Amino acid sequence: MEGASNLSFVLNKPNDVTFEERPVPKLQSPHDVLVAVNYTGICGSDVHYWVHGAIGHFVVKDPMVLGHESAGTVVEVGSDVTTLKKGDRIALEPGYPCRRCGDCLGGRYNLCHKMVFAATPPYDGTLTGFWVAPFDFCYKLPDNVSLQEGALIEPLAVAVHIVKQARVQPGNSVVVMGAGPVGLLCAAVAKSFGATKVVSVDIVQSKLDFAKGFAATHTYMSQRVPPEENAKNLIAQADLGAGADVVIDASGAEPSIQTSLHVVRMGGTYVQGGMGKSDITFPIMALCLKEVTARGSFRYGSGDYKLAIELVAAGKVDVKKLVNGVVSFKHAEEAFKKVKEGQVIKILIAGPNEKLEGELDTTVDEAKAKANEAQGSGGCC
Numbered sequence: 001m002e003g004a005s006n007l008s009f010v011l012n013k014p015n016d017v018t019f020e021e022r023p024v025p026k027l028q029s030p031h032d033v034l035v036a037v038n039y040t041g042i043c044g045s046d047v048h049y050w051v052h053g054a055i056g057h058f059v060v061k062d063p064m065v066l067g068h069e070s071a072g073t074v075v076e077v078g079s080d081v082t083t084l085k086k087g088d089r090i091a092l093e094p095g096y097p098c099r100r101c102g103d104c105l106g107g108r109y110n111l112c113h114k115m116v117f118a119a120t121p122p123y124d125g126t127l128t129g130f131w132v133a134p135f136d137f138c139y140k141l142p143d144n145v146s147l148q149e150g151a152l153i154e155p156l157a158v159a160v161h162i163v164k165q166a167r168v169q170p171g172n173s174v175v176v177m178g179a180g181p182v183g184l185l186c187a188a189v190a191k192s193f194g195a196t197k198v199v200s201v202d203i204v205q206s207k208l209d210f211a212k213g214f215a216a217t218h219t220y221m222s223q224r225v226p227p228e229e230n231a232k233n234l235i236a237q238a239d240l241g242a243g244a245d246v247v248i249d250a251s252g253a254e255p256s257i258q259t260s261l262h263v264v265r266m267g268g269t270y271v272q273g274g275m276g277k278s279d280i281t282f283p284i285m286a287l288c289l290k291e292v293t294a295r296g297s298f299r300y301g302s303g304d305y306k307l308a309i310e311l312v313a314a315g316k317v318d319v320k321k322l323v324n325g326v327v328s329f330k331h332a333e334e335a336f337k338k339v340k341e342g343q344v345i346k347i348l349i350a351g352p353n354e355k356l357e358g359e360l361d362t363t364v365d366e367a368k369a370k371a372n373e374a375q376g377s378g379g380c381c
């Protein structure tokens with residue numbers, strides 16, 4: 001890797017980021033591959049660490065490289081790697097479980113208590129030049145899936161896991177609270193699972209306009225009224241009869257969670273995908289009297305990345321529509337600011353060795369202008 005940059009985007013403490021040239025990492029095992037990172041998306045959790053320095057009990061105590069939504073190109077393979085070769089384009093799954101505990105062996109490796117997850121302190125993330133990963137957490141992209149789409153596989157895998165937790169069946173009605181990237185992708189995955197009615201709910205009209213052109217069959221602007229009244233209005237507006245078969249929260253907002261339990265039908269399913277306040281007032285009586293099945297959903301597990309890639313390759317989920325622009329590595333902080341201000345759905349940051357050309361070499365302000373343009377034609381939020 002002589003001459004290649006391993007420039008990394010480092011969070012030192014809240015609101016203090018720097019670029020740092022770090023040594024190119026070395027393979028740790030014969031099963032590892034070295035990946036040149038091509039594109040990385042910004043997740044709400046990256047922005048949260050940048051602004052607050054912590055999410056729950058994960059606290060940034062030492063400088064940490066941000067980023068975990070990445071795709072890259074294999075540049076070196078360990079001696080026991082048989083399924084990947086130099087030059088392969090891959091989506092990077094960014095969390096590595098121990099593979100030995102009860103949860104790993106039971107098929108729920110996302111719950112492994114020894115998980116090493118990129119950009120979750122104390123572990124560095126993927127906004128860097130090169131990344132070492134076990135080969136079985138690198139997913140080769142089909143020829144018809146681009147590296148930029150590859151960077152969207154991570155949030156899509158989050159949505160796949162949420163929709164699997166919801167056990168969405170053909171013909172179901174599904175309400176998705178929140179039309180940020182995760183909610184939009186949940187709506188698209190639910191539709192691909194056969195849901196015939198998919199209602200996107202948000203408090204921002206432009207997000208609902210985008211949702212309607214993306215996957216939602218119906219949208220609803222959540223109201224500042226008591227949750228039961230909000231639910232009644234939602235059910236009426238989306239013609240949900242006795243309520244929705246499935247309600248997914250992808251907002252983390254307390255009023256949305258409260259409304260959800262009044263929107264779900266008797267015997268229906270509720271999934272908590274959003275992460276907001278740790279403790280809220282929860283309509284426990286509705287849960288009990290309706291015999292609602294409630295499940296949590298955390299990251300992704302067995303088969304989720306594979307299915308996410310298949311959905312993109314098959315044209316079932318058009319993740320490209322979520323991308324407002326691509327910026328070069330030097331614009332990373334600017335890109336974070338725009339995500340924080342809610343001006344974009346997804347912005348991709350090119351790796352430090354990536355040569356952007358022509359229209360792809362978009363600065364954040366250009367990306368924003370494109371987003372506004374698209375908004376006029378219903379193409380963006």
Ligand SMILES: NC(=O)c1ccc[n+]([C@@H]2O[C@H](COP(=O)([O-])OP(=O)(O)OC[C@H]3O[C@@H](n4cnc5c(N)ncnc54)[C@H](O)[C@@H]3O)[C@@H](O)[C@H]2O)c1
Nearest residue numbers: 178179180181182202251252253256273274275297298299
């Ligand atoms: N479970 C997981 O493993 C996992 C993984 C990634 C992200 N998340 C969480 O999923 C949620 C969505 O992620 P995102 O990246 O799309 O975030 P986001 O902030 O872009 O989207 C949240 C959306 O919810 C909307 N919203 C706020 N209050 C609302 C209300 N009362 N009713 C309806 N909508 C409301 C916002 O306007 C926004 O569009 C976040 O809470 C995030 O932390 C969970």
Ligand SMILES: OC[C@H](O)C(O)[C@@H](O)CO
Nearest residue numbers: 043045055117120158299
């Ligand atoms: O997509 C993965 C999520 O962003 C992470 O789990 C984060 O929210 C907590 O570390």
